[in-house]
Amino acid sequence: MPAAPAAPRKKAPAGTLYRGREGMWSWVAHRVTGVAIFFFLLVHVLDTSLVRVSPEAYNDVIGTYKNPIMGLGEAGLVAAIVFHAFNGIRIILVDFWAKGPKYQRVMLWVVVGLFVVTMAGFLPRHLMHVFGGE
Amino acid sequence: MTTIADPKAPRPPRARPSRLTTRGNTELYGWVFMRASGVLLLVLIFGHLFVNLVAGDGVKAIDFGFVAGKWASPLWQVWDLLMLWLAMIHGTNGVRTIINDYAERDGVRLVLKCLLYLAFVVVVVLGTLVIFTFDPCPTDAPANLLPSFCTA
Numbered sequence: 090m091p092a093a094p095a096a097p098r099k100k101a102p103a104g105t106l107y108r109g110r111e112g113m114w115s116w117v118a119h120r121v122t123g124v125a126i127f128f129f130l131l132v133h134v135l136d137t138s139l140v141r142v143s144p145e146a147y148n149d150v151i152g153t154y155k156n157p158i159m160g161l162g163e164a165g166l167v168a169a170i171v172f173h174a175f176n177g178i179r180i181i182l183v184d185f186w187a188k189g190p191k192y193q194r195v196m197l198w199v200v201v202g203l204f205v206v207t208m209a210g211f212l213p214r215h216l217m218h219v220f221g222g223e
Numbered sequence: 224m225t226t227i228a229d230p231k232a233p234r235p236p237r238a239r240p241s242r243l244t245t246r247g248n249t250e251l252y253g254w255v256f257m258r259a260s261g262v263l264l265l266v267l268i269f270g271h272l273f274v275n276l277v278a279g280d281g282v283k284a285i286d287f288g289f290v291a292g293k294w295a296s297p298l299w300q301v302w303d304l305l306m307l308w309l310a311m312i313h314g315t316n317g318v319r320t321i322i323n324d325y326a327e328r329d330g331v332r333l334v335l336k337c338l339l340y341l342a343f344v345v346v347v348v349l350g351t352l353v354i355f356t357f358d359p360c361p362t363d364a365p366a367n368l369l370p371s372f373c374t375a
Contacts, residue, residue: 120321127314131342134307134350137290141353143361144287144368151285163282170268177261184258211277218281 111197119176122169129166160219164212171207175200253316260309267306291359291370300354307350315343 139147153159179196183189189196274293276282293299318339326332360373 120317123314123317124321127318130310130314131346134346138349138353140287140290140357144364147287147290148368154285155282160282163276167272167276170272174261174265174269177258177265181258181261211272214277215281218276218283 111194115176115179115197115200119173119180122173125169126166126173155219157219160215163219164215167211167215168204168208171211172200172204175203175207257313257316260313264306264309264313267302267309270302271306287368288370291357292372294354294357295359295370295372304351304354307354308347311343311347311350315339 136150137147139150154163176197179193179200182196183193275285294303319336322332322335322339326335360369366374
């Protein structure tokens with residue numbers, strides 16, 4: 090059986106800001122973290138509303154937030170929020186700062202750096218609260 | 224044989240879209256709102272996370288008394304109310320954009336957006352009512368679960 094001719098390689102259009110690489114992947118991450126935060130927000134307003142039912146009902150539900158698995162979930166939630174927040178500032182700079190589009194790629198690495206620093210400050214303290222016992 | 228159009232000729236008028244996809248400047252205002260509310264939300268949510276997860280004993284310290292103590296201050300009432308409204312509008316508009324991008328069938332888009340707006344109304348109304356009708360010292364609750372100022 091003769092080998093099928095190789096499909097012509099599609100060349101990605103060049104010169105656009107958001108196609109491939111840092112620009113596109115930060116956009117994807119912004120969407121994914123945004124949707125995750127939104128669904129947590131819906132749940133979080135509902136669980137907080139239990140303060141209107143009774144102190145016992147609220148304490149029961151907030152108690153589940155203190156177990157280790159939920160504690161790791163909270164770390165993930167904070168990570169999503171921190172990325173979304175810093176990358177959001179980057180988006181604003183790309184839109185409004187004259188040199189924003191030129192530096193969008195550098196700014197993503199600044200976002201990643203600030204993310205690492207913020208999480209390095211938050212994680213040990215939070216994990217101590219969650220796993221540190223009484 | 225057809226010739227290509229003179230590149231300097233004025234463009235022919237664009238065909239009118241079969242259906243109006245946006246009215247006036249609504250999408251522009253939404254775009255501006257996402258940026259303005261985003262900056263405010265960064266401050267509001269980072270403050271919220273610091274006070275609730277980092278300061279003191281973090282998540283371990285959160286209970287009914289903690290919430291009642293915070294909402295005894297008008298600052299945190301306004302803080303949480305602003306956060307609720309801005310985050311819900313920002314998030315709903317973001318998810319609306321995503322539905323518009325990925326749900327290609329008109330019916331699917333309509334259903335998803337109806338569900339989204341229903342969730343928006345329920346959560347915003349419920350959250351607002353909770354902040355404004357909250358009773359930090361319900362009379363039938365055990366005193367050890369209440370903030371200390373209830374017995375004072």
